[in-house]
Amino acid sequence: MIIQKTSNSRIQNLDKDNISFGSTFIDHMLVCEYENGKWGEVRIMPYGSFSFSPAMMCLNYGQACFEGMKAYKDQKGQVFLFRPEKNFERINKSAKRLAMPEVTREMFVEGLKALVDIDRAWIPQGEGFSLYIRPLIFATEEALMARESNKYMFAIIASPAKAYYSAPVSVLISDYYSRAANGGIGFAKAAGNYAAAFYPTQLANEAGYEQIIWTDDATHGYFEESGTMNVFVRVEDTIYTPPVSERILDGITRDSFIELAKRRGMEVVVDKIPVQFVINAHKEGTLKEIWGVGTAVVSNRFKAMGYKGERLTLPLLSDEESYAENLKKELIGIQSNQQEDPFGWRVLVEEGVAHK
Template sequence: MIIQKSTNPRISSFDPENFSFGNTFIDHMIICEFEDGKWGDVKLVPYGQLPFSPAMMGVNYGQACFEGMKAYKDKDGKVFLFRPEKNFARINKSASRLAMPEVNEEMFLEGLKALVDMDRNWIPQGEGMSLYIRPLIFATEEALKARIANKYMFAIVATPAKSYYTEPVSVKISDFYSRAANGGVGSAKAAGNYAASFYPTKLAMEEGYDQIIWTDDSTHEYFEESGTMNVFVRINDTIYTPPTSEKILDGITRDSFIALANKRGIEMKIEPISVKTVVEAQKNGTLKEVWGVGTAVVTTVFQALGYKGEKLMLPKLSLEESFALTLQKDLVDIQTNKAEDPFGWRVLVEKNVLETV
């Protein structure tokens, strides 16, 4: 790995009590270029602009995918990643679906650890605080030709993070727009998936909702995801979540919630969830909770569902009553080293880069 430390670090001006998530970037980044059929050297360099042409194929033809993950700092200042091997596997799954070259484990995991170690002082401590990390792959070849590109870049950038949603949100159940279709790229973290979601979300927000629950493209009768999150539904004391498929992303937070629910002995059913079942459960009082999970948000509890012009309110539960909040606490306590990790999910980032540079 080639390491170039910043000569003008900005960490001294970083205020962990006052920063903007997604717009505040740490001092360094990882980059690696693919050309002539192979990846080159991994470089840890100062964060900054890169020279690209408007004819870059990733911009024109959408060959781009990414991951979302976090690093956490415990009360003693130790830094941990959470299940990074799952992100490594998923970015390669996405790259393969978009006909892009896969990255190797050393590039991804060692580059990730080196970056987090180098800029560990950027990781804020405290409730809801973390470092959000964005690995990505995109086509960089300069050519206006609708074909598989020959040049790519793998990069990792990161931004300090705090709680995403602080209050319960209202979501609209979509009866027209869908996030993904059969045979499409719904199971990949393709950049275009997010672009396509913005317009329907904008329409929902104009109706007074914060997000959308996406339904299937053929009938709009079944839940798939919610916004950029996997979705869970609790009816009585049973939790339901749709099975992953070529239309539903295999979320790492989703997988963790399922494991934690099983550990607690909560009945967990991975099966299709019909809109009709959820609406009927709300009407008869058996619908207890609906929530979304994802890396950035961890958990977002829904306070209301919009459907066919009606706003269906959900119960407001305490931490002790809520499965969503209980499982969220179980997860965050593991991530932040406040609890034992029986699953082996937590990965310590050793201090070594700064000592060898």
């Protein structure tokens, strides 16, 4: 690993109380290039821009995928990653589906630890703060040919973050647009998945909703995801969430919520969620809450849902009564080293690891 430290740190410009999510970047980034059938040397270097041609293949044919993860700093100043092995596994799953080369564990996990160690000062301390980390792989060959690229770049960039939007949002149940289809790339964190979601989300915004609940492409009769989040529904005291599939992302926060709920003795049903089941539960008064989960937001509850021209107000339980809020609080406690981690999810980033 080659490490080139910046001679002009920008840390003094960081105002943690006025952080705009994903727009301020740490001093360094990790970069590794793929050419002639193999990955080159991992480099940690000052954060900055690259010069690329408009003929770069990722711009023309969409070979690009990424991950989203976080690092946390506890009250003693120790720094932790959360389940990085899961992100490592998932980015390679995405890369394989997009015909891109997989990265090694040393590149991803050890490189990530080194980068976070070097810029640990950029991780804000305090409740709700973290370092949002974006590993990505994209095609860099300059060629207008409809085939897989012969050159790629793996990079990791990171941005200090404060708690994402947490106010309850309204969601529109999609009965036309789909996020993914069978045989497609819905299970991958492909860049194109997000681009395809923007227009339907614009339409939902114009109709007075912040997000979409995506439904299956064949019948639009089953919940799949919500916006960029996995979705959970609570009817009475049972939690429902759709199973992961080739259409639904295997969310790490989703998996963590399921494990935490089971450990608490809550009933969790991982199965298809019919839209009509949720509508009927709302009419019968047994629908307690619906929420989405993801790395950036952790968890976000829904206050209303739109379906076939009707806006249905959802219950807003107190934080003490809400399963969503209780599970979120416990997960954040584990991530930030404020409470016991019975699962071994928390990974300490040792000081000086970049030079070992």
